[in-house]
Amino acid sequence: PEEAAIVQQQRAEQQQQRAEQQQQRAEEAEALLARYRERFGDFSEE
Numbered sequence: 001p002e003e004a005a006i007v008q009q010q011r012a013e014q015q016q017q018r019a020e021q022q023q024q025r026a027e028e029a030e031a032l033l034a035r036y037r038e039r040f041g042d043f044s045e046e
Helices: 002-040
Strands: none
16 A cells, blocks of 8 residues: 555656646746747737
8 A cells, every 4th residue: 555655646746747847838938929029019910
């Protein structure tokens, strides 16, 4: 039972890390988009 708990713990930590990485990527993409808009204006406007 103890080993199973450890495995579950490790799995939970991996999922946590994956979620944090996705969050980071989303924030970086958002920042990139913001910089693009600053430079070229909002490209959604015709």
